[in-house]
Amino acid sequence: MNIRYFAWVRERVGVEEETIELPPSVVTVADLIGHLKTIDDNHAFAFEDEEAIRVALDQMHVEADAELGDAKEAAFFPPMTGG
């Protein structure tokens, strides 16, 4: 799955995007976050406060309990501050 990061989440992880092979046990967005946290210290730091992270699957906002289904891209970012 293609994973993208924005704003301070991107800075903490240290990459803009990456492709990750997911184990079958990863079903929901929350599972995915749990999996990403195990990759390394940077990922663990980025997802330290899960409440502060927003998620989009294939460019649509979703909540942490959403199933990944056949989504091709997940994106993680802080609450939006445009306008």
Add this chain to the structure above:
Amino acid sequence: MAVEATVRVQAEDFSAQSEMDTLTAGRQDVGALVSFTGLCRNEAGTLAALELEHYPGMAEAELERIASDALKRWPLTGLTVVHRYGKIQPGEQIVLVVAASAHRRAAFEAADFLMDFLKTRAPFWKKEHFVSGKSETWVAAKADDDADAERWIAS
């Protein structure tokens, strides 16, 4: 005929006047035109620039979704949303919303609604660069903005 919103995400500056002219050109059924322009403040002289990051593709898609909600809610004759990204200096324009309708209430409310949801749903993030050279910081989302958006869900 169904009204389609014009949505643009761009690095370049925009002209509010020319966007307004586009919504009224050749028409006589527009009785109200409300525009909102968001500018970069200098924060009492401390801010050197704002750096706006966005999620290309999703930013446009989300603005389209918000604009389409507004078109369903109010009888508008036209709607335009322009949002910039990249480095923006104090005094420069960041965002524009223009709503056109036969009557003022729909135009005022649609523009207000657009801005409330744009601020809380559209994937843009602001980083502040300071005059003092102090390290850059990401702007935190405001609870007030969420509350502003929530009031449309209740009504």
